[in-house]
Amino acid sequence: xxxxxxxxxxxxxxxxxxxxxxxxxxxxxxxxxxxxxxxxxxxxxxxxxxxxxxxxxxxxxxxxxxxxxxxxxxxxxxxxxxxxxxxxxxxxxxxxxxxxxxxxxxxxxxxxxxxxxxxxxxxxxxxxxxxxxxxxxxxxxxxxxxxxxxxxxxxxxxxxxxxxxxxxxxxxxxxxxxxxxxxxxxxxxxxxxxxxxxxxxxxxxxxxxxxxxxxxxxxxxxxxxxxxxxxxxxxxxxxxxxxxxxxxxxxxxxxxxxxxxxxxxxxxxxxxxxxxxxxxxxxxxxxxxxxxxxxxxxxxxxxxxxxxxxxxxxxxxxxxxxxxxxxxxxxxxxxxxxxxxxxxxxxxxxxxxxxxxxxxxxxxxxxxxxxxxxxxxxxxxxxxxxxxxxxxxxxxxxxxxxxxxxxxxxxxxxxxxxxxxxxxxxxxxxxxxxxxxxxxxxxxxxxxxxxxxxxxxxxxxxxxxxxxxxxxxxxxxxxxxxxxxxxxxxxxxxxxxxxxxxxxxxxxxxxxxxxxxxxxxxxxxxxxxxxxxxxxxxxxxxxxxxxxxxxxxxxxxxxxxxxxxxxxxxxxxxxxxxxxxxxxxxxxxxxxxxxxxxxxxxxxxxxxxxxxxxxxxxxxxxxxxxxxxxxxxxxxxxxxxxxxxxxxxxxxxxxxxxxxxxxxxxxxxxxxxxxxxxxxxxxxxxxxxxxxxxxxxxxxxxxxxxxxxxxxxxx
Amino acid sequence: xxxxxxxxxxxxxxxxxxxxxxxxxxxxxxxxxxxxxxxxxxxxxxxxxxxxxxxxxxxxxxxxxxxxxxxxxxxxxxxxxxxxxxxxxxxxxxxxxxxxxxxxxxxxxxxxxxxxxxxxxxxxxxxxxxxxxxxxxxxxxxxxxxxxxxxxxxxxxxxxxxxxxxxxxxxxxxxxxxxxxxxxxxxxxxxxxxxxxxxxxxxxxxxxxxxxxxxxxxxxxxxxxxxxxxxxxxxxxxxxxx
Numbered sequence: 001x002x003x004x005x006x007x008x009x010x011x012x013x014x015x016x017x018x019x020x021x022x023x024x025x026x027x028x029x030x031x032x033x034x035x036x037x038x039x040x041x042x043x044x045x046x047x048x049x050x051x052x053x054x055x056x057x058x059x060x061x062x063x064x065x066x067x068x069x070x071x072x073x074x075x076x077x078x079x080x081x082x083x084x085x086x087x088x089x090x091x092x093x094x095x096x097x098x099x100x101x102x103x104x105x106x107x108x109x110x111x112x113x114x115x116x117x118x119x120x121x122x123x124x125x126x127x128x129x130x131x132x133x134x135x136x137x138x139x140x141x142x143x144x145x146x147x148x149x150x151x152x153x154x155x156x157x158x159x160x161x162x163x164x165x166x167x168x169x170x171x172x173x174x175x176x177x178x179x180x181x182x183x184x185x186x187x188x189x190x191x192x193x194x195x196x197x198x199x200x201x202x203x204x205x206x207x208x209x210x211x212x213x214x215x216x217x218x219x220x221x222x223x224x225x226x227x228x229x230x231x232x233x234x235x236x237x238x239x240x241x242x243x244x245x246x247x248x249x250x251x252x253x254x255x256x257x258x259x260x261x262x263x264x265x266x267x268x269x270x271x272x273x274x275x276x277x278x279x280x281x282x283x284x285x286x287x288x289x290x291x292x293x294x295x296x297x298x299x300x301x302x303x304x305x306x307x308x309x310x311x312x313x314x315x316x317x318x319x320x321x322x323x324x325x326x327x328x329x330x331x332x333x334x335x336x337x338x339x340x341x342x343x344x345x346x347x348x349x350x351x352x353x354x355x356x357x358x359x360x361x362x363x364x365x366x367x368x369x370x371x372x373x374x375x376x377x378x379x380x381x382x383x384x385x386x387x388x389x390x391x392x393x394x395x396x397x398x399x400x401x402x403x404x405x406x407x408x409x410x411x412x413x414x415x416x417x418x419x420x421x422x423x424x425x426x427x428x429x430x431x432x433x434x435x436x437x438x439x440x441x442x443x444x445x446x447x448x449x450x451x452x453x454x455x456x457x458x459x460x461x462x463x464x465x466x467x468x469x470x471x472x473x474x475x476x477x478x479x480x481x482x483x484x485x486x487x488x489x490x491x492x493x494x495x496x497x498x499x500x501x502x503x504x505x506x507x508x509x510x511x512x513x514x515x516x517x518x519x520x521x522x523x524x525x526x527x528x529x530x531x532x533x534x535x536x537x538x539x540x541x542x543x544x545x546x547x548x549x550x551x552x553x554x555x556x557x558x559x560x561x562x563x564x565x566x567x568x569x570x571x572x573x574x575x576x577x578x579x580x581x582x583x584x585x586x587x588x589x590x591x592x593x594x595x596x597x598x599x600x601x602x603x604x605x606x607x608x609x610x611x612x613x614x615x616x617x618x619x620x621x622x623x624x625x626x627x628x629x630x631x632x633x634x635x636x637x638x639x640x641x642x643x644x645x646x647x648x649x650x651x652x653x654x655x656x657x658x659x660x661x662x663x664x665x666x667x668x669x670x671x672x673x674x675x676x677x678x679x680x681x682x683x684x685x686x687x688x689x690x691x692x693x694x695x696x697x698x699x700x701x702x703x704x705x706x707x708x709x710x711x712x713x714x715x
Numbered sequence: 716x717x718x719x720x721x722x723x724x725x726x727x728x729x730x731x732x733x734x735x736x737x738x739x740x741x742x743x744x745x746x747x748x749x750x751x752x753x754x755x756x757x758x759x760x761x762x763x764x765x766x767x768x769x770x771x772x773x774x775x776x777x778x779x780x781x782x783x784x785x786x787x788x789x790x791x792x793x794x795x796x797x798x799x800x801x802x803x804x805x806x807x808x809x810x811x812x813x814x815x816x817x818x819x820x821x822x823x824x825x826x827x828x829x830x831x832x833x834x835x836x837x838x839x840x841x842x843x844x845x846x847x848x849x850x851x852x853x854x855x856x857x858x859x860x861x862x863x864x865x866x867x868x869x870x871x872x873x874x875x876x877x878x879x880x881x882x883x884x885x886x887x888x889x890x891x892x893x894x895x896x897x898x899x900x901x902x903x904x905x906x907x908x909x910x911x912x913x914x915x916x917x918x919x920x921x922x923x924x925x926x927x928x929x930x931x932x933x934x935x936x937x938x939x940x941x942x943x944x945x946x947x948x949x950x951x952x953x954x955x956x957x
Contacts (some may be wrong), residue, residue: 538737606767678801683765683870684817685793687785698807715808715816715937 004603007689012708013596018629020429020588020632021699025639028580032640033378037105038571041566046087048176051498053085053097054105054130055113057693061092063122070120071096076666078116079104093124105130105170107152107159128163136167136555140193142523143231143554147187152240154183157559167555177559192524192556193229194248194531196501196538209542210520216541220534225525249506253491256499258349259310261328263342270309273300274331277344278326279317292336297331298344299500303649308343312496317346324348350491357488364481371472378466385462389455421428521552571645578642582655585633589625589663590670591703597667599696602675603688622664628661671700716741717762717872718905721826722771722811724757729755733928743869744898744905746915746936749947751927755908756800758925759874759879762906763795764788775872791817793821796865796873800880804849804856809838811845814864821868828867845911855886856950858892866897875907894918912951916940924948 005013047053059067068084075082081101087094100109109116110130117123139147144162151160151169156176171180184199197215198204212229217226240492269275291297297314317324324346330338335339492504528551533548558564601621633656634649647655663670673696674703681691697709716738724732732754739745747755762773764780773780773793783791797948804813815832836842839859849857858878865873871899878894879887891914898905898918909915915936917923920941924932924947932945943949 212723231795577941674806676799676801676803677805678764680797680799680805680864681817682795683763683799683803684864685789685791687789687815688818690820694820714819715805715812 003291004600004688007175007687009689009692012689012692012712015591016596016705016708017628017632020585020592021635021639023704024581024584024632024636028577028584028642029637029640031580032577032642035576036569039569039572040307040566043562043569047084047144048097048099048131050674051131052083053099054110054128055095055098056087056127056129056444057098057117057120058124058126059096060124061089061094064094066121067094067095067123069096074116074120075450089529090583097129105158107161110159110163110168112165128168129562130168130170130175132171132478134169134170134184135341135558135564136184136188137558138165138553139555140191140229140521140523140552141165142193142227142521143191147191147555150187151184154180156180173340178564181557188554188557189528190525191652192527192529194524194529194534194552195551195553195644196520196522196542196547198519198544200210204520204542206520212537212541213520213522217524217529217534220537221524221527221529224527227523229519229523230520243418245506248600250498250501252494252503252506253311255349255353255494256314256503257496258347259312260345260347261298261300261308261310261342262345263306263308265306266338266611267339267341269298269300269303270339271303273309273691274298274313274345275300275328275341276325276331276337277317277328277346278327281315285327286341287329287337289337291331291337295692296496298328310344311461311500313387313500313504314497316497318349335590342659343556350494353491357484357491361481361488363482364477364484365495368471368477371469374469375466375473376467378462382459382462382466385455385458391451444670522552571643574641574643575645576651577640578637578644578647581633581636581640581642581650582607582659585629585636585656586659586663588632588704589629589659591701592705593625593628593660594663594667594670594701595673595696595705596692597621597664598671599678599692600624601667602678604693619665621667622661624663625667626657626661629652629658629663630656632656633659637709674699716743716776717778717906718772718774719758719762720772720774722758722761722767722768722773723769724754724761730928730954732761734771735928736928737923737930739904739906741904742902743920744907744918745921745923746872746907746909746919747923747925748909748912748915748951749931753925753947754928755925756876759876759906759908761825762872762874763792765796765797784841786944793817793868796868797877798865798873798878800859800877802849802854802861802881804857808862809812809846810841810852812925813849813860814845814867817864818867831867831869832863835867836860838866838897839863853886854882855889858882858886858890861898862890862893870903873903873905873907875905875909877908877910879909886952912940912955924951 027370047056057067057071071084078099082104083097083099086094087095087097110128113126113128117126136147136151139162144167148160148162148169151157151167154169156172157180158170158172159165162168169180169184171177194217207228207230214226215229217224239665261269263269267335268501273299276285276291277296277298281292281294281296283292283295285295295315296312296317298310299313300308300310302309310511326344326346328344329339330341332338447557451638469562531549535547538549539545545622559567631651634653635651637656638649644652677695678691678698681695686694693709693712694715697705698713700706717737717952719735719737722732722735722737723730735754735757735758738747741924747758749755757766761768761771762780764783770783771781780788780791805816808816811829811832814835815825816826818828818831818889819898823831829932833842833845836845839862841842841856841859841863845861846853849860852860858881882890891911894907895914897903897920907915907918919936921933922936923930923947924939924943926947932939932943939948940952940955943952
């Protein structure tokens with residue numbers, strides 16, 4: 001077959017192949033580039049310059065006028081310097097670009113976008129396009145707060161904020177983009193969400209099953225930090241409800257009567273078992289008899305040695321009594337009473353709470369009166385102190401006078417009169433009797449001691465007490481009394497049976513009978529957990545051979561919207577180039593190469609040697625054309641920088657091979673040759689190249705081959 | 716000049732030429748006749764290897780044609796004029812170019828080629844039609860262009876492959892007249908495959924009758940048709956008699 005290419009024809013054909021590749025690559029990449037530029041310019045017009053706008057607000061067309069007024073108000077009043085620009089409108093929806101002033105581009109602003117724009121009439125939604133930024137998509141709600149904190153600590157990050165399930169990391173400059181993206185990827189690698197997916201229709205209790213899986217994983221990965229985040233998958237609201245229910249259960253249990261069972265020697269009870277006590281019933285329970293309707297049924301919640309804790313699930317034990325101690329009996333099926341189990345002590349917590357509140361109210365009322373009384377007492381004590389101080393001063397004067405008198409008597413000696421002596425003795429006795437009232441013993445009396453009393457300090461203490469009493473009096477005790485009274489009145493009016501039923505319902509809800517799911521999600525830190533290794537273990541532990549274990553990233557990193565759009569455009573350009581390459585190569589094969597292939601086939605049909613065996617089945621022209629197709633398409637595809645998604649270079653070569661083979665097989669249909677003219681050429685002594693240049697190619701389809709042939713064609 | 720020995724050509728299971736031996740002297744005009752499919756055309760196509768024979772030997776002036784390389788074969792072909800049954804003209808070229816193009820491609824200067832082509836066209840009476848395209852000519856005229864093309868290269872051997880088979884009866888005469896004139900006025904060795912008995916009688920030095928790929932009878936026209944030995948010869952005799 002290759003003899004055909006002698007006489008220089010091989011050179012011509014190689015040139016044709018090269019020209020085909022270059023022309024194909026040039027046209028396909030040129031068209032793709034034009035499309036790229038066109039869309040790039042369009043997008044520039046659509047979303048403004050880099051960093052100019054932060055949001056695209058999608059507004060219903062009918063509300064445009066009012067919405068613009070509100071946007072302008074926001075721009076003028078809340079964010080002076082903000083920019084607003086209208087962009088394209090689509091299907092009854094107008095879109096406005098909104099750019100915050102530089103100083104307002106903060107985490108606080110972007111975190112409260114809904115509240116900033118909630119008054120914009122007709123606002124359907126908004127798209128955040130803040131730049132430069134890194135977008136983390138699909139952040140698992142269970143770790144969004146943690147991730148936000150960690151992202152904020154990355155150098156070059158201005159701030160990070162949540163936007164639905166995504167998290168936007170706003171950068172200080174575009175130059176940080178690549179590094180921040182890498183660091184964010186590293187951070188995300190620290191987390192792994194392990195998803196255990198059950199077959200369709202196979203509902204599981206997401207809480208208890210999740211906990212069981214965690215227990216299993218803890219054994220396999222002791223260093224990993226594990227958390228059941230299945231409920232967060234259902235939404236933060238449901239997660240909050242779950243937490244509320246757990247708290248409500250705690251409250252109900254603390255509000256319910258406290259049941260303690262002192263087990264009799266030899267008696268045992270287990271968790272979940274029920275016992276019966278007399279309660280307020282007139283009928284005393286007896287083994288073997290049926291329980292009365294007003295007997296109290298208790299469910300065991302916990303057992304510790306010979307003591308058990310329980311909860312009343314039927315009947316009420318004590319209305320006001322506070323504490324009730326009665327013998328307990330097994331509660332058997334069919335409402336039968338079994339053997340005694342021990343002594344049951346029921347403490348009515350509601351009674352205790354009510355009692356405590358009543359006592360508090362009483363204390364508060366007493367406190368109000370007490371403060372008034374205390375104020376009066378302090379006032380009186382102050383007056384007493386003043387009187388005492390005055391008396392003391394008079395005593396001092398008297399003492400001085402006494403000293404002068406004694407001195408006078410001493411100086412006169414025996415010359416003093418009997419009257420003077422009697423006065424002196426009287427005053428000394430009087431002073432002693434006065435001093436006795438402030439001394440333990442008469443012997444200790446000394447007027448100096450009275451003088452040394454720290455009256456000022458005592459007065460200061462009294463003043464301090466008076467101030468404190470004044471502060472107490474300033475307290476609005478009545479308001480406290482009113483509020484405590486309100487609390488007392490708002491306490492649930494529930495009996496033990498109602499509380500028990502409520503706790504059971506909450507337990508059922510939390511246990512997953514009401515929140516079933518087909519998948520469980522476990523957050524793994526310090527993993528990673530090898531899903532292939534743990535899948536058989538989890539299957540075995542949960543006794544379900546049909547479940548599958550997957551590893552889900554905690555989030556995926558993307559560049560900002562503009563970069564993403566341009567990345568998509570780049571992909572579109574590469575895809576267009578790829579598709580054009582395939583189409584153009586197909587066209588070139590049909591227009592130019594089919595002529596060669598059909599001539600080759602004609603020459604081969606007129607070969608001297610007959611073909612035998614496998615050679616008879618093989619079609620060398622089809623093989624040759626397939627090889628040419630593969631080479632031309634692969635080279636064109638590569639040169640035009642094409643990249644069709646999911647199509648590898650090998651696939652491109654296979655497509656080229658298929659195209660070439662098809663053109664080769666059907667070449668006579670695409671470009672028939674005039675056999676009689678070729679025969680004439682041969683008969684006239686023309687070589688193959690002359691036959692091609694003068695007979696075949698000029699008669700073929702117009703294309704590159706004909707263009708190139710013109711230089712060599714003589715007729 | 717031409718010696719063929721044991722020539723054999725088979726298409727699948729059909730044996731087209733089955734061990735043909737033939738000798739042609741220089742300047743001789745040999746007419747090959749026989750029923751359709753008897754191997755006449757295959758045999759003369761084997762002479763310039765337009766059809767590659769399976770076996771046998773072809774010698775021209777003592778030189779083996781079957782052992783020629785591509786270049787030598789092309790040179791040999793330029794010395795052999797071949798007139799096709801279907802004319803085989805190049806549709807896009809005018810009459811003059813059709814007659815001269817192979818000369819130019821063989822290296823003959825264009826002016827010389829043109830002169831030779833015009834001379835050849837004059838011989839077939841088409842000197843005034845040199846700018847016409849084949850599509851604008853009658854079948855007879857087209858065949859005359861084909862003859863002129865063969866003559867333009869001054870061949871030493873002319874191979875005629877049923878030149879009138881594609882023509883309607885009215886046009887056959889003009890071609891046969893040209894052929895007869897050429898055979899009479901030139902000294903070219905000719906091998907003519909035809910069904911035209913009258914023409915054969917007029918121009919043939921020797922007639923060869925073929926049947927089922929074999930030469931069944933050969934001799935002078937008078938001998939063949941006066942006293943045929945083969946069944947094919949007897950059929951031709953009855954044809955002449957009728």
